[in-house]
Amino acid sequence: MSARTARTSAAPDVVAGTPPRLDALLGETSRTFALTIPLLPEPTRFEVTVAYLLFRVADTLEDATLWPARHKRAELARLGGVLRAVRHDEAERLAAGWTERPPCDHAGYRALLLAFPEVLDSLERLSPAAREAIREHLGRTIERMAGFVGQDADRGPTLRDLADLRSYCYAVAGIVGEMLTELFLLGRPQLDRVATDLRSGAAAFGEALQLVNILKDAVSDRREGRSFLPPGVERDRVLALARANLAAAGRYCRVLASAGAPVGLLEFTALPVLLARATLDRVERDGPGAKLSRPEVGAIVARMHDALERNQYDGLWTES
Numbered sequence: 001m002s003a004r005t006a007r008t009s010a011a012p013d014v015v016a017g018t019p020p021r022l023d024a025l026l027g028e029t030s031r032t033f034a035l036t037i038p039l040l041p042e043p044t045r046f047e048v049t050v051a052y053l054l055f056r057v058a059d060t061l062e063d064a065t066l067w068p069a070r071h072k073r074a075e076l077a078r079l080g081g082v083l084r085a086v087r088h089d090e091a092e093r094l095a096a097g098w099t100e101r102p103p104c105d106h107a108g109y110r111a112l113l114l115a116f117p118e119v120l121d122s123l124e125r126l127s128p129a130a131r132e133a134i135r136e137h138l139g140r141t142i143e144r145m146a147g148f149v150g151q152d153a154d155r156g157p158t159l160r161d162l163a164d165l166r167s168y169c170y171a172v173a174g175i176v177g178e179m180l181t182e183l184f185l186l187g188r189p190q191l192d193r194v195a196t197d198l199r200s201g202a203a204a205f206g207e208a209l210q211l212v213n214i215l216k217d218a219v220s221d222r223r224e225g226r227s228f229l230p231p232g233v234e235r236d237r238v239l240a241l242a243r244a245n246l247a248a249a250g251r252y253c254r255v256l257a258s259a260g261a262p263v264g265l266l267e268f269t270a271l272p273v274l275l276a277r278a279t280l281d282r283v284e285r286d287g288p289g290a291k292l293s294r295p296e297v298g299a300i301v302a303r304m305h306d307a308l309e310r311n312q313y314d315g316l317w318t319e320s
Contacts, residue, residue, distance in 0.1 A: 018046040022053065022122060025115055028108030029056050032272060035301075039267040046122075047130045047183050048268075053119045054083075054138055055176060056112060062145040062172075064103030065224055072149045075103075080142045083135055086124065091117040129186050137179035144171035159230045162237060168228065169207040169214075177206030184256075184265055194259040201252040205269070208245030212276040215242060218288035242280055249273045263308055270308075274300050 026049055027034045033052050040048055061075045075098070082090050098113040112119070123131055148157035148168055159165050181202040185191050191198070214221075214228045215238060221227055229238060253269045275292065278300060282290045292300075 017042055018049050019122065021115075021118065022046075022049050025053055025108075025112050025119070029053070029112050032275065036268050036271050039264050039271070041262050041264040043127070043130075044183055044186075044265070047126055047134070047186075048180065050119060050122045050126060051134045051138070051176075051179060051183070053112060054123065054134065055141065056109070057116055057119070058138065058142050058145060059172065060103055060106075060109045060113060062149060066105070067101075067103050069149050072103075073146050076142050076146045076149065080139060082120070083139060083142075086120065088117060088121070091120045127186070130183060133179055133182040133186075137175050137182075141171060141175045144175075147171075157226075157228070159228060161230050162233050162241070165211075165214075165228065165230055165233070165238070166207070166241070169210040170203055173206035173210035174203035175206070177202040177204070180206075184261070188261070190260050191256075194255050197255045198252065201248050201255070204245045204248035205252045205273075208242060208249045209272055209276050211238065211242040211245060212280050212283075215239065215283050216279055216288060216290070220289065239280070239284055246273060246277055246280065249276075266308060267304065270304055271301065274304060 023038070026037060030052070037045060037048050037052065058076065058079060061072060061079060064072050064075075067075070075094075078090075078094055082094060095114055095116045098116070099110070102110050102113070104110070123134060126134070144167075148171065157168060159168055178199070181198050184198070185195055215235075218227070218229055229235070249269075250273060253266065253273060256269060257266055275297065278292055278296065279290075282292060
């Protein structure tokens with residue numbers, strides 16, 4: 001069987017391919033994930049697209065720059081309730097309220113909030129196991145997000161120390177890594193023997209990417225009146241934590257490869273690690289706000305594809 005062949009254990013009512021409308025929403029709300037999610041084989045691509053968009057809805061409510069903390073908490077609670085009960089009429093009321101009083105100015109995020117009922121319908125078209133994994137992990141994230149908003153003066157969580165930063169990164173990204181791992185394992189018996197290793201490294205994988213983004217966006221976040229870097233914590237300690245988590249993410253990729261995971265899963269996991277590692281190098285050298293150029297991103301993508309095509313990818317998972 002080809003590495004890119006879709007698994008055959010899905011329920012009969014599961015959509016075989018990702019609907020174009022969801023792909024369009026993905027492109028409007030993310031650059032990195034719009035680049036990596038299409039690398040996945042179906043039906044995992046469809047599952048992860050739905051999951052990303054629902055997590056992006058939660059992130060948009062938690063990050064809402066135009067709402068006070070009390071309103072953020074209320075809307076997160078309403079979102080959690082709709083996800084548990086899956087009521088289409090309530091989803092439409094939520095979307096209408098978010099359109100009437102938007103949480104932010106980002107056009108892509110606002111389009112996603114308007115399309116929330118459609119995304120929720122797509123969740124119901126996934127296999128029962130995928131639906132449950134997404135619903136369970138998203139519910140945990142929403143609950144933890146609300147806790148951090150509870151510490152919010154209005155424009156961002158109050159993170160007092162490195163432990164708070166790690167807890168926040170787990171809430172918004174570590175849980176995502178755990179959910180993705182459960183989706184990867186569905187219908188892939190070849191991964192059963194490494195399931196324990198994958199689950200143990202899943203949270204660090206997500207947290208690594210979040211930490212790199214926090215370091216990269218420190219200046220723009222500060223301009224918007226918020227900071228995810230705890231006062232009094234030396235930047236070098238955060239950099240070291242990001243490096244350690246990226247190393248763990250590399251080990252996660254290596255475990256997937258050793259178990260014969262489909263090429264699409266290796267591409268999806270490897271590319272964010274490679275981009276995050278290069279971004280962290282740039283930020284450490286040039287400071288917050290430093291970004292990779294399009295040619296640099298293109299070179300990283302080409303390097304990854306070349307290594308995977310040659311089955312010579314050990315070097316991808318370690319620091320260069």
